[in-house]
Amino acid sequence: MLRVVLIGAGNVATCIGRALCRQGHQPLAVYSRSQSSAQSLGQLLGCDWTTDKRALPAADLYLVSVKDDAIGDCLQGMSFGNGVLAHTAGSVDMRILEPYAKHIGVFYPLQTFSKSEEVDFTKITAYIEAKDNVSKNTLLSFATILQTKVREVDSARRGQLHLAAVFACNFANHMCTLAGDLLNEAGLPFEDLLPLIDETVGKLHRLPPVEAQTGPAVRGDQGVQQQHLAKLDQQKAEIYRLISESIYRHAQL
Amino acid sequence: MLRVVLIGAGNVATCIGRALCRQGHQPLAVYSRSQSSAQSLGQLLGCDWTTDKRALPAADLYLVSVKDDAIGDCLQGMSFGNGVLAHTAGSVDMRILEPYAKHIGVFYPLQTFSKSEEVDFTKITAYIEAKDNVSKNTLLSFATILQTKVREVDSARRGQLHLAAVFACNFANHMCTLAGDLLNEAGLPFEDLLPLIDETVGKLHRLPPVEAQTGPAVRGDQGVQQQHLAKLDQQKAEIYRLISESIYRHAQL
Numbered sequence: 001m002l003r004v005v006l007i008g009a010g011n012v013a014t015c016i017g018r019a020l021c022r023q024g025h026q027p028l029a030v031y032s033r034s035q036s037s038a039q040s041l042g043q044l045l046g047c048d049w050t051t052d053k054r055a056l057p058a059a060d061l062y063l064v065s066v067k068d069d070a071i072g073d074c075l076q077g078m079s080f081g082n083g084v085l086a087h088t089a090g091s092v093d094m095r096i097l098e099p100y101a102k103h104i105g106v107f108y109p110l111q112t113f114s115k116s117e118e119v120d121f122t123k124i125t126a127y128i129e130a131k132d133n134v135s136k137n138t139l140l141s142f143a144t145i146l147q148t149k150v151r152e153v154d155s156a157r158r159g160q161l162h163l164a165a166v167f168a169c170n171f172a173n174h175m176c177t178l179a180g181d182l183l184n185e186a187g188l189p190f191e192d193l194l195p196l197i198d199e200t201v202g203k204l205h206r207l208p209p210v211e212a213q214t215g216p217a218v219r220g221d222q223g224v225q226q227q228h229l230a231k232l233d234q235q236k237a238e239i240y241r242l243i244s245e246s247i248y249r250h251a252q253l
Numbered sequence: 254m255l256r257v258v259l260i261g262a263g264n265v266a267t268c269i270g271r272a273l274c275r276q277g278h279q280p281l282a283v284y285s286r287s288q289s290s291a292q293s294l295g296q297l298l299g300c301d302w303t304t305d306k307r308a309l310p311a312a313d314l315y316l317v318s319v320k321d322d323a324i325g326d327c328l329q330g331m332s333f334g335n336g337v338l339a340h341t342a343g344s345v346d347m348r349i350l351e352p353y354a355k356h357i358g359v360f361y362p363l364q365t366f367s368k369s370e371e372v373d374f375t376k377i378t379a380y381i382e383a384k385d386n387v388s389k390n391t392l393l394s395f396a397t398i399l400q401t402k403v404r405e406v407d408s409a410r411r412g413q414l415h416l417a418a419v420f421a422c423n424f425a426n427h428m429c430t431l432a433g434d435l436l437n438e439a440g441l442p443f444e445d446l447l448p449l450i451d452e453t454v455g456k457l458h459r460l461p462p463v464e465a466q467t468g469p470a471v472r473g474d475q476g477v478q479q480q481h482l483a484k485l486d487q488q489k490a491e492i493y494r495l496i497s498e499s500i501y502r503h504a505q506l
Contacts, residue, residue, distance in 0.1 A: 069476065091477050110445060112452050112467055124448045151445070160439035163481050166493075168432035168446045169453045170468030172425040174500045177462040179421035186413035188406070192363060193421045194458060195377045199365050200422045201454045205447060209430040214365055215423030223322070224344050228416050235499060240419075242492055247427045249488075 002141050003059040005083075006030045007074065009037035009049075011113040012065035012088050016146070017045045019121050025145050028057050033074070053077045060084065061138050063107065068092050075100040084138040090162030093155040094129050105135035107142065108158055112169060121146040127153045127161060178236060210250055217244035218251045255394050256312040258336075259283045260327065262290035264366040265318035265341050269399070270298045272374050278398050281310050286327070306330045314339065314391050316360065321345050328353040337391040343415030346408040347382050358388035361411055362401065365422060374399040380406045380414060431489060463503055470497035471504045 004020065006013045009032035017027055029048040032038035042049025050056070056078060064087040066074050071087055078100065085101035087094075090108050097104040106129040111119055126148045130136035136152075143150045153161065176197065180190040203212040216224040225244060229237050257273065259266045262285035270280055282301040285291035295302025303309070309331060317340040319327050324340055331353065338354035340347075343361055350357040359382040364372055379401045383389035389405075396403045406414065429450065433443040456465040469477040478497060482490050 068474075091480060110449055112449060112456070114456075125445050151441075153439075153441070157439040157441065159480070160435055160484065161441060161445075163484060164432040164435040164439075164441075164446065165449055166468050166470075166481065167428045167435065169449050170466065170470060170500070171492075171496050172428040172450070173453055173457075173462050173466055174470075174496055174503070175420045175425040175428065176457060177466065177503055178499070179417040180462055182413055182417040182420065186406070186410040186417075188404070188410065188414060188417075190461065192378050192404070192414075193417065195373075196363055196365060196418055196422050197425070197454055197457060200426055201450055203365070204426070204429060204450060208443065209426050209433055213423065213426055213430065215419050217419075217423060217427075221321075227344060227412070228419065231413065231416060235502075239424075239495055239499060242495060243424050243427055246431070246488060246492060247423070250427070250430055 001025065002061060002138070002145060003028045003057075004142070005056055005059040005062045006041070006065070007062055007078075008032060008065040009034070009041040010065060010067075011115050012109075013063075014041055014044070014115045015113045015117075015119045016063065016065070016088075016109070017041060019119060019146055021045055023145050023147070028059050031056060054079075056080075058083065061086065061142055062101075063088060063142075064097075071096055082134075084135045086135070086139060090165065091159050094131065095155075098131075103132060103135045103138070105130040105139050106155070106158065107139050108161075109148065110161065110165060121148040125149045125151055127151055127158050129154055129158065178239070181236075213247060213251065215247075217247035220248060220251075254278070255314060255391070255398060256281045256310075257314045257316060257395070258309055258312040259294070259316055259318065260331075261285060261318040262287070262294040263318060263320075264368050265362075266316075267294055267297070267368045268366045268370075268372045269316065269318070269341075269362070270294060272372060272399055274298055276398050276400070281312050284309060307332075309333075312336045314395055315354075316341060316395075317350075324349055335387075337388045339388070339392060343418065344412050347384065348408070351384075356385060356388045356391070358383040358392050359408070359411065360392050360395065361414075363414065363418060374401040378402045378404055380404055380411050382407055382411065431492070434489075466500060466504065468500075470500035473501055473504075 004027045006017055006027050027047050030042045031050055035051050038049040038051050062080050062083050062085045068089050080101040084103040085097050086105040086107045088107055094106050108127040111124045126143050128139045257280045259270055259280050280300050283291055283295045284303055288304050291302040291304050315333050315336050315338045321342050333354040337356040338350050339358040339360045341360055347359050361380040364377045379396050381392045
């Protein structure tokens with residue numbers, strides 16, 4: 001039985017902790033700087049919790065899920081013995097962990113995490129990186145417990161993956177925000193777009209996105225595009241023009 | 254029983270025709286300029302088909318689903334008697350139909366249509382516009398047959414809706430194309446992003462998109478953004494910068 005300590009009590013730690021419990025693998029303990037966060041996650045998972053850096057129990061895996069720029073400060077003053085220390089961040093180099101432990105690695109589950117929502121780890125991929133075989137085997141065991149698919153990537157490729165996720169998740173979501181603004185101006189509810197959005201994503205399961213592309217930009221339909229640009233404020237018009245050009249360019253490749 | 258003639262045999266006409274048949278309301282006939290298109294849709298729906306503008310049967314509703322800039326040419330030389338003539342386009346003003354029939358209207362089902370895929374009309378909204386009560390009642394009867402939700406909008410608001418759909422569907426899809434490019438550079442498959450994309454859209458069913466927004470731009474995380482910009486070519490960098498600014502601005506509202 002892999003002994004796991006969660007460092008951090010935010011969205012990622014909460015979702016991973018709950019998934020471990022669902023698999024019957026309770027974490028050993030939760031650490032957080034904030035007592036209320038540590039306590040509430042510890043109670044949720046039915047395990048020990050602490051705010052004392054010196055009180056971490058001996059474990060096989062210490063999983064750090066705190067904000068990217070807080071990782072160093074957080075680990076300062078902790079001891080990990082022969083345990084593996086791994087972080088869960090997309091854009092942070094594994095080497096940030098080198099000053100703190102002998103066995104280090106990364107376990108980056110590619111998903112958007114909210115405390116309130118259960119994550120189905122069997123459907124996602126965790127991108128792992130390990131400095132040595134001890135770290136690698138521990139991370140693979142951990143992935144097996146979560147029943148998560150695993151792919152090994154180095155920090156550079158993981159960074160690229162995170163960048164791709166920003167486009168596909170964060171930027172795609174913002175396109176929906178702008179669509180919502182436009183509907184709002186016409187007194188129409190955002191919900192009316194949901195079946196269209198669902199179908200747009202449904203197609204991505206069957207076709208590469210460049211083949212699923214529809215609309216005036218890919219058709220090179222200048223008439224409709226001019227009509228649309230005339231309705232947009234300067235900032236939305238700039239986005240419209242830039243993305244439409246990019247769509248058209250991709251269609252010519 | 255509403256007598257319907259479909260004018261056009263493309264994606265929209267095919268999906269509407271099949272949905273009518275599923276509801277036990279076979280169209281009376283299909284018209285298309287192209288014999289092979291008219292014939293294949295007629296046979297698919299088990300109804301008459303013609304390429305002769307003078308051979309349209311008397312009907313209650315003539316539904317035109319041809320390319321936006323082909324509507325005028327297509328209708329030239331047809332007679333609609335007391336039937337209602339309606340088109341299905343997002344960005345075309347209803348008044349384009351005025352020269353051709355007494356009773357006119359618009360029936361714009363907000364969805365992306367492909368011949369190969371069944372559309373569930375019970376889940377979508379049709380935006381209707383009618384010049385008079387005859388048109389309106391006929392379009393409402395038609396929506397009832399398809400079990401489609403209905404909202405009345407004028408041509409200006411419908412244009413705004415189509416513009417919003419370009420952002421939420423066409424532009425969001427292109428964000429996935431760019432993400433696919435970035436993954437490809439790292440030798441990673443697009444499929445790995447699908448669970449993340451599915452969850453991004455899943456959240457839109459529960460939260461307004463501005464509240465569902467995550468990522469470095471909304472957090473104002475300049476460190477990660479600079480790291481990302483350094484990895485992008487000029488065109489992607491320009492898109493990244495513009496959208497990130499827009500995300501940040503929306504978060505301050």
